[in-house]
Amino acid sequence: MIGFAVIGYGYWGPNLVRNLWSNPEVDLRWVCDARPDRLSGVPGRFPTVRTTVALADVLGDPKVDAVAIATPVSTHFPLAMAALRAGKHVFVEKPIAASSDEAARLVEEARRRNLILAVDHTFIHTGAVRKMHALVNEVLGDVYYYDSVRVNLGLFQKDVSVIWDLAVHDLSIMDYVLPEQPVAVAATGMSHVPGQPANIAYLTLFFDSPLIAHIHVNWLAPVKVRRTLVGGSRKMIVYDDLEPSEKIKVYDKGITLNDDASSDGDRVRQMLVGYRAGDMMAPHIDLTEALDLELREFIECVVNMATPTADGEAGLRVVRILEAATQSLGQRGQVVELSSGMVPA
Amino acid sequence: MIGFAVIGYGYWGPNLVRNLWSNPEVDLRWVCDARPDRLSGVPGRFPTVRTTVALADVLGDPKVDAVAIATPVSTHFPLAMAALRAGKHVFVEKPIAASSDEAARLVEEARRRNLILAVDHTFIHTGAVRKMHALVNEVLGDVYYYDSVRVNLGLFQKDVSVIWDLAVHDLSIMDYVLPEQPVAVAATGMSHVPGQPANIAYLTLFFDSPLIAHIHVNWLAPVKVRRTLVGGSRKMIVYDDLEPSEKIKVYDKGITLNDDASSDGDRVRQMLVGYRAGDMMAPHIDLTEALDLELREFIECVVNMATPTADGEAGLRVVRILEAATQSLGQRGQVVELSSGMVPA
Amino acid sequence: MIGFAVIGYGYWGPNLVRNLWSNPEVDLRWVCDARPDRLSGVPGRFPTVRTTVALADVLGDPKVDAVAIATPVSTHFPLAMAALRAGKHVFVEKPIAASSDEAARLVEEARRRNLILAVDHTFIHTGAVRKMHALVNEVLGDVYYYDSVRVNLGLFQKDVSVIWDLAVHDLSIMDYVLPEQPVAVAATGMSHVPGQPANIAYLTLFFDSPLIAHIHVNWLAPVKVRRTLVGGSRKMIVYDDLEPSEKIKVYDKGITLNDDASSDGDRVRQMLVGYRAGDMMAPHIDLTEALDLELREFIECVVNMATPTADGEAGLRVVRILEAATQSLGQRGQVVELSSGMVPA
Amino acid sequence: MIGFAVIGYGYWGPNLVRNLWSNPEVDLRWVCDARPDRLSGVPGRFPTVRTTVALADVLGDPKVDAVAIATPVSTHFPLAMAALRAGKHVFVEKPIAASSDEAARLVEEARRRNLILAVDHTFIHTGAVRKMHALVNEVLGDVYYYDSVRVNLGLFQKDVSVIWDLAVHDLSIMDYVLPEQPVAVAATGMSHVPGQPANIAYLTLFFDSPLIAHIHVNWLAPVKVRRTLVGGSRKMIVYDDLEPSEKIKVYDKGITLNDDASSDGDRVRQMLVGYRAGDMMAPHIDLTEALDLELREFIECVVNMATPTADGEAGLRVVRILEAATQSLGQRGQVVELSSGMVPA
Known part of the structure; x- marks a missing residue:
């Protein structure tokens, strides 16, 4: 079982939650969003998942192995960097970051810490x-x-x-x-x-x-x-x-x-x-x-320390263009x- | 009646001939092509039209008021210029010429001689x-x-x-x-x-x-x-x-x-x-x-000394681009x- | 507030429940299905709605004004007839019944009891x-x-x-x-x-x-x-x-x-x-x-004792054909x- | 060389003439139509083809081996029957005749005389x-x-x-x-x-x-x-x-x-x-x-006394329906x- 948290519960986050919730290899522990109103529907549908507006709750939970980030692009870098620094594997929405410099720093950080960094190139x-x-x-x-x-x-x-x-x-x-x-x-x-x-x-x-x-x-x-x-x-x-x-x-x-x-x-x-x-x-x-296959691949990569099809380098190449x-x-x-x-x- | 000649009887020329032939305001006098084999079918279908491989036959005929040129692009300029210099109105395939310099010289020549110059922007x-x-x-x-x-x-x-x-x-x-x-x-x-x-x-x-x-x-x-x-x-x-x-x-x-x-x-x-x-x-x-309407407009312009929708200037603008x-x-x-x-x- | 129950929670029933649940004029009281396994997901999503496998629970609830029936066609007649006899307005999936004789008896029963009978001709x-x-x-x-x-x-x-x-x-x-x-x-x-x-x-x-x-x-x-x-x-x-x-x-x-x-x-x-x-x-x-508009119309008809666009007669005409x-x-x-x-x- | 005549020069006849004219195995001898105005364009395009309004000219020409009939349906039977009786092979527009009785009589006549009868099921x-x-x-x-x-x-x-x-x-x-x-x-x-x-x-x-x-x-x-x-x-x-x-x-x-x-x-x-x-x-x-292939097949059948894909029987079957x-x-x-x-x- 991979402990998981989803950060960002706006347009795309609910799709991540729905998929992770139904995956038997995943222990979906948290849904986190800065806007508490967005979280109100979570407990009814996903009774065992906790909600929070505080990133620290998620990153401080030692049972969280990986986070999926579905927030506005400008926040990808600080959130992903914080998660990597907290030792979490990271799956982040496209584009991976708001600049190639940010993207390169995420790639470097993940590599140094031996963590999986994947970008959600769904298509x-x-x-x-x-x-x-x-x-x-x-x-x-x-x-x-x-x-x-x-x-x-x-x-x-x-x-x-x-x-x-x-x-x-x-x-x-x-x-x-x-x-x-x-x-x-x-x-x-x-x-x-x-x-x-x-x-x-x-x-x-x-x-x-x-x-x-x-x-x-x-x-x-x-x-x-x-x-x-x-x-x-x-x-x-x-x-x-x-x-x-x-x-x-x-x-x-x-x-x-x-x-x-x-x-x-x-x-x-x-x-x-x-x-x-x-x-x-x-x-x-x-x-x-596609999202189902993609998350399964990410989980497999986390388990086996393998490289996802769309890894941080792929995210970086796209941002450079x-x-x-x-x-x-x-x-x-x-x-x-x-x-x-x-x-x- | 406008005396007409068609120069070039390859891919597009036959369409010009067919249209001009059926126009009661046109006296289609010549079809001219450098390759005599192309002209062999003309007399059977258009009994009153003469054929020639010699441009001089066409330009020397005082009853020819206008020529339509449907030859390879590289020949548009010399043929159109010769026709204008012989005092003929000119309707020429697109693009009007192989360079903007050539196109500009045609526009100038037509203007100086007060002749109609149109380019076949059929669409x-x-x-x-x-x-x-x-x-x-x-x-x-x-x-x-x-x-x-x-x-x-x-x-x-x-x-x-x-x-x-x-x-x-x-x-x-x-x-x-x-x-x-x-x-x-x-x-x-x-x-x-x-x-x-x-x-x-x-x-x-x-x-x-x-x-x-x-x-x-x-x-x-x-x-x-x-x-x-x-x-x-x-x-x-x-x-x-x-x-x-x-x-x-x-x-x-x-x-x-x-x-x-x-x-x-x-x-x-x-x-x-x-x-x-x-x-x-x-x-x-x-x-x-379209070609039928276009030739009618050209003939009207010749008769009334009016400006065609696609005049030499239009042809020049397109060639410049x-x-x-x-x-x-x-x-x-x-x-x-x-x-x-x-x-x- | 119209007290409502949905009978049948297979393919189409969940759509009825979702729509009725979000309608502020509806008090959705029951979801009923003969197969208890189908009902397991209801409480999580619709906490105030009770579930049952017993039709009597639904028909015996005096606060239920109307029922929506989304069961196999062969059961439309007995379920709708029982509901009408219990004084409930009825909204039933198409076709309204398995024979024109059945359909005619439903129309008659509804008319005699002054109850609204509608058929779900969604399109x-x-x-x-x-x-x-x-x-x-x-x-x-x-x-x-x-x-x-x-x-x-x-x-x-x-x-x-x-x-x-x-x-x-x-x-x-x-x-x-x-x-x-x-x-x-x-x-x-x-x-x-x-x-x-x-x-x-x-x-x-x-x-x-x-x-x-x-x-x-x-x-x-x-x-x-x-x-x-x-x-x-x-x-x-x-x-x-x-x-x-x-x-x-x-x-x-x-x-x-x-x-x-x-x-x-x-x-x-x-x-x-x-x-x-x-x-x-x-x-x-x-x-x-469409279903949203249709259910709103049905509720309005129940409130005002008006005739729905697709009433029992429409259902009967279609079954006759x-x-x-x-x-x-x-x-x-x-x-x-x-x-x-x-x-x- | 097969001697050929086309009977009927309205909508479809010109297509037959054009195809037969360009076929080197065909000697296209006649185009026949009851309306002389329709025939006026033939000599210009097909100089060696004679035109006539008299069927007898065509059927009396011993060098005519086969006729193609492209006239109104009601005339298919009398024209095709006359041609068969004159010993000509027959290619006739669809439907082969105006009734199954007529169609059957054509089939019978062609069989008795050992002549090819084909119907123009172009598609x-x-x-x-x-x-x-x-x-x-x-x-x-x-x-x-x-x-x-x-x-x-x-x-x-x-x-x-x-x-x-x-x-x-x-x-x-x-x-x-x-x-x-x-x-x-x-x-x-x-x-x-x-x-x-x-x-x-x-x-x-x-x-x-x-x-x-x-x-x-x-x-x-x-x-x-x-x-x-x-x-x-x-x-x-x-x-x-x-x-x-x-x-x-x-x-x-x-x-x-x-x-x-x-x-x-x-x-x-x-x-x-x-x-x-x-x-x-x-x-x-x-x-x-298609017409080109079809006429080639017909000519081959005439030469080899073979059965066309769409023979008289096929024409009859369609008319029966x-x-x-x-x-x-x-x-x-x-x-x-x-x-x-x-x-x-």
């Missing part, structure tokens, strides 16, 4: 994204591009741009799915609410290879779109998260390049590119709740290099 | 785009963004990037639909065929106002998409050119901004943005063939300012 | 169906046809055909939306599970006017479809319940009939029919939970007349 | 339907149902119901695709134009096996639908003819029946049906023009048995 535990991961690595061939659109109407966040709110999903999926890391980012965007950060943004990510990635996020769209195209040399994928069941479609489509053109002139250049169109296949997608993209957006798309350095061991 | 004569133009100007309010996706598999063009092949459509539509001109462009993209120009590209267009425009073009997509979102302060539009009849949808959706917040703190900032969702309306779209986007793409998205200057009169 | 309280009701009555003109498809994979019901399981939804919607009642039904169908009732069925409903209605229900379809077309002389409707927001689309389409043809012959007959295609409009749909359709299906589509008689007062 | 030569044919016979297992919807707005035909105009397509596809022939039909429908035949109809087809088929046709629908579901014991198909490329989707979905239930009671009956959901596959569809369905529709769905007898040899 990478969905059946659709796990399938996409497998397809990209097994059948796509060279990856040519990754193009994602995530737009809808609302909800505008306070003081945080659409990049930190929506693109964080795409960046965490890309971090998991693609075989390499981006080396630079260029972002453009605009705010239509005076005094607020951008509500529409476009990110281009550059890699050392000819792979290119692009993310379009928008809080002010008339329709909801959640669609990603991934083009490879052998197959191409469409991932539409709004499809009820056929979320992933694999197309046996592409171009063939004729390298051995022995002469020059128009005819040869025209022959360089051939087109190929074969079957499309929509693999069956496992619809198990968010930060660089925000900087680029302020400079009308001026490219910003991404420091590729890991946190020194 | 702006479709019922859907004409409806979008009306909606943007009458009901959308302030225009917040213009976002277009034009992707499919093939056809890779030789020596011309996907920007010159596909984005030219979006730029010509934007030029017609939007109430202002862009002042700068940033473009990213990638080639996946060694030695060839980009087959995937992303363009961001900046304006003096908070309007932002973005175009995604791709020759290597598994699915065909032709979709534009236009967001305004009062309404939003989805234009999907692949819909058989409901090509334009107008959404009574948006945000409302509460300006008179008199106090500070969290609660007030949260109240700043409200959401509005009302009816959606798909207006009936006139499905008359194509040129700047190509430059930006070569510099990983470095923004390029657009000279707004018209050709001096 | 008619959705925003989409209420909008369709308004449109059919206000803008459609003469109603020409009502065509509904409700198919998906599973869940096969035991001992009940797909007609009683799925077509009951369409029949209750039709009963609410259409301006007249059907007078006869013809049904065809097939079972693909030996010894079980039909899992695919097609119902045609005849009316005194030229209106025709048709319902296609199928438990064995590879895709889920929930789509209704309603054709009228002035407008036509598409109601797609799987659309997240644009569930209702109103088409200004149709034919125009030229009556004053003064001569005969081919030309005139061809001119009889003209086609009209105008705008399409998708009205904003109220997404308030289910019964007749089942009979017709057994005779390869032999038409079965519907007795239009109300229960004698 | 069965499309890549989509040929693929469906292969799938139904190879992977579907037992066929459970065939359900087709073919609706749109217009064009109302004179004096012919929607069954003869639209359902004929579905019946010809079914005749080709399904492994057995229907034994009875029940049809309902309605006319909304006074004095005209039904513009909306529903056909149920019964077979000796538990297979059931259903066709919904409607000239008065606000949207265009061309969708067929075919359910089998091992796979299920969705055929959507409006999809640009993924016209056929094969679902690895269905139910599994547990036969060896050794005890009775609720639990066992619930276990009888299990659900299976696997991958979906959209095979690549050959988009070669059209006739029986029309009769059933007049009797509110009264089932009508189909005589299964072939034309006696």
Whole structure:
């Protein structure tokens, strides 16, 4: 049994509590929130769980092995750092912290204390994204591009741009799915609410290879779109998260390049590119709740001292891009290099 | 009766010939193409039309008032310039020329000689785009963004990037639909065929106002998409050119901004943005063939010495952006300012 | 305050309990189910609600004014009849009873005792169906046809055909939306599970006017479809319940009939029919939970002794059609007349 | 070289002429139409083809081996019979004749004279339907149902119901695709134009096996639908003819029946049906023009005296169903048995 506490009981916290409560390997001991009104419903549904507004109650309980943090982003760092310093394993909402500096310090602290640090990149535990991961690595061939659109109407966040709110999903999926890391980012965007950060943004990510990635996020769209195209040399994928069941479609489509053109002139250049169109296949997608799988993995990592799929380094990599993209957006798309350095061991 | 000649009888030329042939105001006199094999089918279908491989035959015919040019882009300038110098009105395929310098010289020549110069921005004569133009100007309010996706598999063009092949459509539509001109462009993209120009590209267009425009073009997509979102302060539009009849949808959706917040703190900032969702309306779209309407307009302009919707200046504006986007793409998205200057009169 | 009890706590009962619990006008006193294991979760979530396996506890409680019955169909009649005889108002799941004879006896009993009897035709309280009701009555003109498809994979019901399981939804919607009642039904169908009732069925409903209605229900379809077309002389409707927001689309389409043809012959007959295609409009749909609205209406009816939208008579009309359709299906589509008689007062 | 003539040059005839003209094995000698104005465009496009309003010109030409008939249905019989009697092979538009009696007499005449008689069931030569044919016979297992919807707005035909105009397509596809022939039909429908035949109809087809088929046709629908579901014991198909490329989707979905239930009671009956959901596959569809393939097959049959896929018997089977369905529709769905007898040899 892993002793657990959930810190933050607003929008997402109840999902963590519900999942941890029904997990037989978990002793869910505390739910903590600074606002006592939010905690009133807990005892009725989860009779053995104590509630508190005092973080010290949670961190001072020696039977708490791990904490899950679901609070506003600006508080991730102080809460996670305090928990690590109290010797607790930490599972924290995305983005892992409000800056890459904060994220790097959490990674370092967890490593020094030999504690598990995981970030809740929920999407990478969905059946659709796990399938996409497998397809990209097994059948796509060279990856040519990754193009994602995530737009809808609302909800505008306070003081945080659409990049930190929506693109964080795409960046965490890309971090998991693609075989390499981006080396630079260029972002453009605009705010239509005076005094607020951008509500529409476009990110281009550059890699050392000819792979290119692009993310379009928008809080002010008339329709909801959640669609990603991934083009490879052998197959191409469409991932539409709004499809009820056929979320992933694999197309046996592409171009063939004729390298051995022995002469020059128009005819040869025209022959360089051939087109190929074969079957499309929509693999069956496992619809198990992602959060459930994710928490099970975290618990297993705590038990076996293993590394979660989305560890602190993954959280850090995503925050680095968010930060660089925000900087680029302020400079009308001026490219910003991404420091590729890991946190020194 | 306007005496007409068509120069270039490859992919698009036959459409011009078919339309001009059936227009009672037109005396279609010549079809000219450098490749005689292409001309063999003309006499059977259009018995009174002469064919030639010699441009001089066409330009030397005093009964030819106007020529339509449907040849490869690199030849637009010399052919159009020769026609203007021979005193002919000119209707030329898009893009109007291979560089803004060439385009400007055509505009200047036409103006000096008092001849009509039109560029075949076909899409702006479709019922859907004409409806979008009306909606943007009458009901959308302030225009917040213009976002277009034009992707499919093939056809890779030789020596011309996907920007010159596909984005030219979006730029010509934007030029017609939007109430202002862009002042700068940033473009990213990638080639996946060694030695060839980009087959995937992303363009961001900046304006003096908070309007932002973005175009995604791709020759290597598994699915065909032709979709534009236009967001305004009062309404939003989805234009999907692949819909058989409901090509334009107008959404009574948006945000409302509460300006008179008199106090500070969290609660007030949260109240700043409200959401509005009302009816959606798909207006009936006139499905008359765009090319037919466009040629009628050109002929009317020739008769009345009026200015076509897509005149040489429009062609020049679009080429300026194509040129700047190509430059930006070569510099990983470095923004390029657009000279707004018209050709001096 | 209306004293309430819920009988049956399987699939649907918890939704009734959740809604009634949060209604300030309701004193939810009992949840009753023959299987005690189902009741174990109730006290934790609804501390003031008592649970019992004995119907007598519920019916013997003088503070219980009304009961909601959510048990298998075969038990609707005995439970509802017992409740009415105990002087309780009754809200019962659809279909109201397992036969028209049973349904008629419930209607009679409720009327004699001056008690409210309502059937849970949930769909008619959705925003989409209420909008369709308004449109059919206000803008459609003469109603020409009502065509509904409700198919998906599973869940096969035991001992009940797909007609009683799925077509009951369409029949209750039709009963609410259409301006007249059907007078006869013809049904065809097939079972693909030996010894079980039909899992695919097609119902045609005849009316005194030229209106025709048709319902296609199928438990064995590879895709889920929930789509209704309603054709009228002035407008036509598409109601797609799987659309997240644009569930209702109103088409200004149709034919125009030229009556004053003064001569005969081919030309005139061809001119009889003209086609009209105008705008399409998708009205904003109220997404308030239907069950919530429905229970509020029932409570209001109990308080004011008013007639619910879906009263016992509506439940009886629907069961009559289910019964007749089942009979017709057994005779390869032999038409079965519907007795239009109300229960004698 | 096969000497050919086309009779009827209205809507469909020009397609026949265009295809036959470009076929190197065909000597297209005549185009014949009773209305001389229709023939005026022929010489310009097809210089070596003679035109005539006199059938005798065509039938008297000894170099004409075969005729293609594309005239109104009521004239199919006299024209085809005259052609057969003149010793010509016959390719005739669908439906093959206006009654099963006429169709049977054509079949008999062709057989007696050892001439090829084919009916233009165009759809069965499309890549989509040929693929469906292969799938139904190879992977579907037992066929459970065939359900087709073919609706749109217009064009109302004179004096012919929607069954003869639209359902004929579905019946010809079914005749080709399904492994057995229907034994009875029940049809309902309605006319909304006074004095005209039904513009909306529903056909149920019964077979000796538990297979059931259903066709919904409607000239008065606000949207265009061309969708067929075919359910089998091992796979299920969705055929959507409006999809640009993924016209056929094969679902690895269905139910599994547990036969060896050794005890009775609720639990066992619930276990009888299990659900299976696997991958979906959209095979690549050959988009070669159906008419081209069909005419090539006809010519091959003429050369080799082989039997076309859609021979006279196929045409007769379809007309028998059209006739029986029309009769059933007049009797509110009264089932009508189909005589299964072939034309006696």
